[in-house]
Structure formats: C-alpha cells, structure tokens
Amino acid sequence: MHPNELPSEDMPKTIKRDTGKLDVVETKRSSPPDFCRGGLANGNSLIPIIAGEFADPVTKIWAGGRIHEYIAAADGRRHLWHAWLSSERVKFCANNAMSAELAYHQLTFASSKDLILQAFGERVRGYSNVLGKLGATPRSPRIYRALARTLLNEGAAAKFVRHATEPSDEMILSIVALPPALAARPVLNLLKGGLVAPEAIGFVTWALRRLESLQGTKVTGPLLKAANPVEAIWEVILSFPFPAPPWEASGSLVPIDTLVGLDEIARKFNNCLGHETMRRKTVLSILNGVRYFYEWRGEEPAVLEFGKLGQVGWCLLQTRGERNHYVAEETRFGILAACANFPMVCATDGLGSHHWADDGTWVAAVF
Template sequence: MRLMARLAHEVRPAQPTPTLRYLAGEHAERVAHVWAAPHGAYLEMPAQRRHLAHVVLALGAREDARKLATALTGERADVVARRYLGDPPVGFVKALGRIGEAAWDGVDYLRLYELFADEGAASVLMQTPAITVAVVKALDDVPAALRVHAIARHVAGTEAARALGDAWTAIHTVRGPGVADAAVARWVRATGPERLFAMAAQDVAPLRFDPAPFPVHPDMRRLGGTTALEDAGRRFRNCLATYADRAALGTVALYEWAGPPPAALAFARDGFFGWRLEEARGVGNALLGPEEREATILAVRQAGVRVGRSGADIQAALRKLAGLDHDWINPNDPVRNAFGIYEEG
C-alpha cells in the first residue's frame, strides 16, 4: 500500500512551544492542535507512541482533536495503527520504537512504512537494532535483490547504495540474471563494507572480449568514414569531422539519428557495457528538449547502447568505498551531460 500521496498538506493554526518544536519537528503544529500547550500528555509519551502520533497526523487524520488525543494516548499502539493506517505491514509499529527520539519528516516515516511492505526490506529492518533515516534511504535506493541483511548492513548511505545498485543493475543487464544472482550470493559473504565493495568492483571489471558489432537501429545511420563525417558536420554545423581519428581507432562510433529533430550521436567504447552514449546534439549543437531526449534515449537503448554512468565510473565509486586506489569519479549526471546539460539537477 502506497501512502506517500496521502501526506497532509494542511497545517492547522496552533502555537507550539519551543520544546515541542524541537521534539516534534515539522509535526509540531499538528501536535499542538491535538495537545495544546504545554503539551503535557504528548511530552510524557514514550518515543514509539510519539512517532506513531506523527505518522497518523502526517496522514491528515480528520477526527475531532479530543478523540484523536484519547486514541493516541489511551489505546494500544496496534489498535491505533489499524484504525488510522488501515492494515500496516507487520513490524512497522514495533520499528517506531527503534528509530530514536527525534521526529522524522513525514516522507521518511512513509518510506519506512513502504519498506516494511517489501519482504526483503522488512527482514533487513527487523534485524537492524537502531533504524536511522540514512539506513532507510539507503535501503530504499538499492534494488530489491540486494535487500538482504548480510549486504544491507554494510551499505551506510545513499552514495554506497547507488554505487552497489548500479553495479548489480549493470551485471544483470550485461551478463544476465544468473551472473547477477551469483554476484549476490558472493556479496552476502562479505565480512565488512570494504570487502563488499571490493567484491562488487571486481564483478564489474571489464572482461576480455572482441569488439562488439556496431549497434544498429532503423532510424540511425552510421557515419562510417571521413567523407560521411565531414558531410554530416556541414549539415549539423558542428565539429563531427574532428572525430575521424577516434572513429578510425574504434574508440567512438558516430551516428545520425533521424529524429525528428535530427541529432548527431557519439557512442564511446566502454570496457563493461561495450558502447555508451557520450554525446547527442541537434543542428548547430542545439540542446534537445525533454521529449526529444526521451525519444533519443529510447532509440539508443534499443540499439544496445548504454545511457548513463560508465562502467569505469561505477567501478571507481566502488573502489573508493572499498578503500582501494580509484580513478576520477564523475560528480555530475552522465545522462544530462551527454545532452549538453551541465548544471546540477
């Protein structure tokens, strides 16, 4: 059951005390509406019950404040949860007693709720003594196949979750589900974070293989020689002709995408994925609009070309997390970069 869309947007006017603002965070005004200053009954609640109150209020419970206060302070936690949350997943209410004293933001409570609805994530969380927002965000970021305690306990933040998730997705895409399953079976034996990321880095190291055939797509035309590059460079009013040496060495392949609008595409060799989109530009190096980018990405992926982080970048991120020597890591969004968009976001 997805609850994110139900977050209450209305905040009823109230006057929380500074103590309440400190303890209840963004929920302070809703709490003050139910328990007026000095908020004694709320402040006397154990942490688990306060967190449950925050979740109920974040979902915009519309009962009379007095009835809400009676239920939230006087009824069993599981009864309150069933009344206001419907059918909460097993373990969620108890977990609220292991998330510390301070209030979480509403979206983080609901992310925790939804993870308990996932069997693998719930198993991890039930084995986690102290659940933090960072733990929840990292668990939410990794693919479902990696939501096992033996792996998740070593993934401490979103950077690590992203790198490991990218590695698993790359292995699954390029080498197949069987190899991805074997990687997970190996990773669960890691004795610590550095060992886990070292294993993953090894698994995304390029294998020795012959150059892949050039990708084909009915709406793409390969620019297969200097003359073709020069002709396309004139039509696109750009520097396509300067790619001739790299194209001759086989490190880049140039294509013309029919569009509309037409675009010049550069595919770079990638040690893990084979080919990766390096650049896509319209006539006069014009940037493609959002819908045009989506259409281009779809066609490029259909041609068997990677759109996104390079294999080398994924491996470098994993080696850094493993405490090993690593190459430069691109801090920017590689998909947006390929389309000439370099600002953050």
C-alpha cells in the same frame, strides 16, 4: 504536617485504602510541572525541536497543561503519534477544537495496534518495534509512510528493516523505492555489512539484475564479493565495447575505439581523462553514443573530442595536446583540413559556444 494543612504541590500524596485483607498504601505523585508556563509553549518552545513538522498539530492536540504528556512520552510512542498524523487515511483538522479533542483521546487511550490499523488500514507487523529504534529525533511524514509500505511488502527487505539496529531515513527511503522483486537478500547483506551506502542500494540492485541478464551469474557473483561493490559494478559497466567510430581512420586522424586505448591516451598525454570522475563521465558519453574521441598523429600529437549533433553529424568540441595544452596554429589548420574530408563533421556546433576553432578558421581550412 498539621492535619488541616493542605499538601504542597510538590509533595507526594499518600492514600490509604482497605482491601479487606491488607492495608495497601498507594503513593501518587503530584502533577508534573506545566511545561506551558515560563514561555515554553511560545516562540521559545521545545515543541518544534521534539515534534519537528508535527509541531502545529501537537500544540493543538496536547494544548495547555497536556503538553507535558507529549514531552514525557517514550520516543517510540511519540513516533507512533507522528505516524498516525502522517497517515493519509486519518482525517484530522488542527484548527477544529472538537477534532483536536477527539484526536487527543484517541492517541492517549488507543493501543498501538489500533493506531497503526487506523493509520494504514491493516496491521503492520513489527512497526512499533522499528519506531522504538528511531531515537528521539522526529522524522518527516514520508518516512513513517515509507516504513509502513516496506514492512507491509514483507520479504527480505521487511525482515532487514525489522532487524536493523538504527534504521536511517536514507535506508528506509532507498529500500521502499525497490520493487519487491529487486529487494534481493545478497544486496541487502551488502547494506548490512556497510559495503553499500543506503542511497546506492537501488542502483546496485538494478545494475546487478541487468548485468546478470546480459552476462550471466559469472559476472554478478564476483561483484557481490568485491571489497567495493559499487566501484566494481562501474568497472563492468564501463568495460562494454565502444560503438563503432563515426568514420574510420584517415591519415593522421585515428579513432580511439576501446577503453584500453582511451586509458593509454590518458597516460600518454597526461590529461584529465586519467582522473576517475572524468574518465567515467567520458566513457559513458562514448557508450551512450554522444561523444567520440580521436587521436591526431601529426607532428604535434593531440586528442580530439567530437560531440554528436542529433542525426545531422558531429562537431569538433575541443582539441588538446599534452597536459591539456592548446595546440599550435599550424596544427589547428592541419586538423581542420583533415576534418573537411568528412561531410558529417563540422568544427563548431553553431550554438554560440566558444570552441577552439571558430567559423572563420574552419572556413579558411575547408576552402
């Protein structure tokens, strides 16, 4: 190159300086291309993809040619900037040029420890390391705040998050929702082993504590070793005794007052009560005192579902025979006549719902 020829933009510049001992040659690369050219800073920008919810403040802080600094930054550093912007302590106005300029210098030159201290008011041990494991995808502001709260609480939960290989949003949010006393190490180990989904960790921890207080460690010990702890917990919950029936057996009308009895009815009638989801929902409604089931042992067997109407009584919601088939008219009147013997029972709820027995057939059977 001619001595008077200016170096091109893309060629490295070589500067020779004398240190007094050795000639040290420093090679400086030319400025990276301006990502704002070619329309990248407009509607077709990369910024909404890599900045997510922070796109607006990012384009204000790293305005013009500075945007390449944001794009070229390491994932962990960008997450740290996002965390700083997520803080409720940091006062930043995106529409104020001076505020944006101050934020740029702060985020560019301050250390990670100082940025974390500004964002959360105290040192958050391991915060930068965890941010470095979040990958390139931007997270929402609540994730950065939840992560800080979890680590500040210390204990088993904080240690678990620090050692997680790829902390997910679900895991961070579910763990931060746990009171520190409930962030039990055995439950976190279930999460680590993949036996419990992140969104179920709160339920599992609470259920184990409650069951332990009600039935002792003899129940919770096996649950922690179960192949599917969540399903095992549900089985224990559903195994609690049914409340007493609203009224005792009378003639062909017999209460189904145990879980074993309900399972036998499901098999006998081959109905929807045998489906896992419906079974769980049904048993819970019984344990909660808002539903009760009776078996009709007449010439045409049937299953009757009663719903509670506050403190007034019970209404007959539906009656089904085998395979959920409707019962014959004669059976209908027999069931209604039997219900008429109990003053707390009505065949309809009076709310306009369509039940198997309307007011007309009810009145005919009773009177």
